[in-house]
Amino acid sequence: MMLVNHLELALIESLGSGVTRWESKGGLAFIKIENSLATCWVSLQGAQVLSYIPAGQPDLLWLSHKMIDRPGVAIRGGIPICWPWFGKAESASLPNHGFARTAQWCLDDATVTDFHRLSFSLASNEYTQSMCSRDFHLSLEVTVGDALGLELITKNTGDARWGVGAALHSYFAVEQLSQSMVEGLGCSAIDVQTLEASRFPEVFVPNPGLDKLFVEAEPLLTLHQPHSLLHIEQDGYNTSVCWNPGELGAAKLADMSEDDWESFVCIESVINQRQEAIWLDSGQIHSLSQVIRYTPV
């Protein structure tokens, strides 16, 4: 999906070789990265990668045509960062998947060699402390080249020890869900809603409505499609989630069309804090990463 065709974007400024800043009509800010290997768009809200197009290939990420172009509303698609919890919050007044995806991040640095490397950050501020009192520094390192790399680094900048949940909640574009197969998630699954356990084959077609925690997911996952393979390397996770809302689920989401479920699958690298949070002492860091590589077949 070409973001420029999707939202009315205005070019604001050039930030150096191949890096430009854009704004939407609704007031969201975006960074576009272009080099000979790929084109990528990142929203400063949430440091959310929305589009990654390796040269000559289709966009590997799915972004909803109905995404809501308004600051403070989570963007449907791309790679949302869920933090400091995954899924439902302990209190009903707090947002699903935490607040990092609706917070404004900063672009701290952009370097270019054969590829681009960008650093985004979010530190605890008034907005985050209205939902969670801890002191933290988050950074997202994004590499844009013949692969897309994301590394989310959490640092505890406070005095107290705390536990954290997180996810790189990637929405991968597929030609057709029924012709896609996922490999590497392991056979042992737990339903996100009911917590019911089930077994899966080593390679399977994600069915519409699937919402499972795969607790034995391997560091290398593969999304097979009729004309391509997508390799997803993950690290720093304790589970992987595979989600597709199906027709019924999509109909309940204001920012998704009813037939959108056929064209994406979410494969998420997750620290599920209900299973086991990552505990950080003062000054400690944790890194959660995904590297996404496309091979036409």
Ligand SMILES: O=P(O)(O)OC[C@H]1O[C@H](O)[C@H](O)[C@@H](O)[C@@H]1O
């Ligand atoms: O609608 P959102 O808050 O973005 O959540 C979208 C989905 O995220 C994850 O994949 C969860 O496992 C699903 O249960 C949830 O529906």
